[in-house]
Amino acid sequence: MIGVLIMNISKEFVEYLHGISYEDLSEEAHDRAKYFLLDFLGVSICGTKADSSQVLYNFIKNNAKHDGPCTIIGSPLKTVPADAALVNGGIAHAIEMDDVTTRSSLHPGVSVMPSALAISEVHCPDPKRLIEAIVTGYEVTNRIGNAVNAKSHYARGFHPTATCGTFASSIVASKLLGQSLNTMANTLAIAGSQASGSMQYLDNGAWTKRFHPGWSAHSGIYAAYMAENGFIGPSDILGGESGFFSAYSDDANPEYLTEKIGDYWEICETAIKPYACCRFNHASVDATITLCKENDLNAEDIEKVEVRVPKTSELLVINPEDKKRNPENIVDAQFSLHYAVAVSILKRAAGLQEYSDEYISSRDFDSLIQKIYCFGDIEMDKEFPEKWQANVKITTKNDSFEIHQSYPKGDPKNPLTWDELIERFHLMTSNVINKEKSVQIVENVRNLERLESISEFVDLCSFQD
Numbered sequence: 001m002i003g004v005l006i007m008n009i010s011k012e013f014v015e016y017l018h019g020i021s022y023e024d025l026s027e028e029a030h031d032r033a034k035y036f037l038l039d040f041l042g043v044s045i046c047g048t049k050a051d052s053s054q055v056l057y058n059f060i061k062n063n064a065k066h067d068g069p070c071t072i073i074g075s076p077l078k079t080v081p082a083d084a085a086l087v088n089g090g091i092a093h094a095i096e097m098d099d100v101t102t103r104s105s106l107h108p109g110v111s112v113m114p115s116a117l118a119i120s121e122v123h124c125p126d127p128k129r130l131i132e133a134i135v136t137g138y139e140v141t142n143r144i145g146n147a148v149n150a151k152s153h154y155a156r157g158f159h160p161t162a163t164c165g166t167f168a169s170s171i172v173a174s175k176l177l178g179q180s181l182n183t184m185a186n187t188l189a190i191a192g193s194q195a196s197g198s199m200q201y202l203d204n205g206a207w208t209k210r211f212h213p214g215w216s217a218h219s220g221i222y223a224a225y226m227a228e229n230g231f232i233g234p235s236d237i238l239g240g241e242s243g244f245f246s247a248y249s250d251d252a253n254p255e256y257l258t259e260k261i262g263d264y265w266e267i268c269e270t271a272i273k274p275y276a277c278c279r280f281n282h283a284s285v286d287a288t289i290t291l292c293k294e295n296d297l298n299a300e301d302i303e304k305v306e307v308r309v310p311k312t313s314e315l316l317v318i319n320p321e322d323k324k325r326n327p328e329n330i331v332d333a334q335f336s337l338h339y340a341v342a343v344s345i346l347k348r349a350a351g352l353q354e355y356s357d358e359y360i361s362s363r364d365f366d367s368l369i370q371k372i373y374c375f376g377d378i379e380m381d382k383e384f385p386e387k388w389q390a391n392v393k394i395t396t397k398n399d400s401f402e403i404h405q406s407y408p409k410g411d412p413k414n415p416l417t418w419d420e421l422i423e424r425f426h427l428m429t430s431n432v433i434n435k436e437k438s439v440q441i442v443e444n445v446r447n448l449e450r451l452e453s454i455s456e457f458v459d460l461c462s463f464q465d
Helices: 008-019 027-047 051-063 081-092 109-123 127-148 150-155 160-177 181-192 199-203 208-228 244-248 279-295 311-318 321-325 330-334 337-347 357-362 418-429 435-446 455-461
Strands: 302-310 372-377 390-396 400-405
Touching: 008 127, 008 181, 027 081, 027 109, 027 127, 027 418, 027 435, 027 455, 051 081, 051 208, 081 109, 081 208, 109 127, 109 160, 109 208, 109 455, 127 150, 127 160, 127 244, 150 160, 150 311, 160 181, 160 208, 160 244, 181 208, 199 208, 279 302, 279 311, 279 337, 279 390, 279 400, 302 311, 302 337, 311 321, 311 337, 311 372, 321 337, 321 372, 330 357, 337 372, 418 435, 435 455
Parallel strands: 302 372
Antiparallel strands: 302 390, 390 400
């Protein structure tokens, strides 16, 4: 077979990815693969109740093969790998609580995990190989995200979870298919022509953001299958003159792709999202809740709230100010810093209840949100994305209170413990599955490498009508 000539940055990267094996991974990497797998299953099971998820289920039921080998989380239906990945990625991203990175500003798990589970079920149910593929997938998503430069990528209207996730899904599938180095290079190259995802969903609270990681997982699987059958991709999809970095960014840093390669694992630099909103809002939520609890602050006593965050976040969560003060739907609220701070004051929380249609339509926050002023701070931007920090100052009728949050809860420098993660999993799944099944899923994932097959936990995620 005539193969693609891998060269330059793509050549070095693919060679590295091809060489990753379970045995060479650190214990921390093994642990984080299971940690983020459990979190993915939690947000997916919780996300099965979202309206957008029902549309995805109906799509498979009415338009696709639904007697295939692959599990659809939350449904008795089974389908082919690419379509299972499409649905599972979409439902996992529905509640905006899936894992996230700081440096690359994206959600890696929602493209990596659906691809890994679907291909594993059909081709390689070995739990150790699943762990290997998951860790490799995070290397791809995060490193490509680092290199494309999140600020520039966002500014050009791209959603990095979607674009970078396509590459990750393709390599995950390639690893589990046991592809040769040359075939893996073609897989990554083909994926590059499918990397897409528009930020235009911010305009009207569209569901396309939720669709993005599912489509990335779907596209990556197709790239791997096409390469497996001999389809040839471009020689340097990442660093070429018209490659991903040049085409998708005005200020890419290709050297970040292989920076300190092999010295650490990107999955260990990934964060959990405790709150049901954009990660840019989390440090502000932490700071606001702390201030209110420690000083017993009540909404009726507050005259003004001033919030400062990295200037980069203005595009997503601060502007246009009028729209951010008047969210009309869940997506609007998820991407409003003003709203996040308001519910943090009113409810001392920013979870699924605070980001529900019922609460948003109640307009309980209307009076308070007009007192909240949010600013992008250029000095904070100098430390972004290493620090997703926030400074919150609350002025009352009699006093003022101020706090700085350097790292939001869930950040690798301020992580959730396993016990906290498990508590979160049980909370997220409590309205969908019974406690016995929830406990069993946790036990099987924590002991993943000792299972005979991934079916021992995957089968628990397929629900009967």
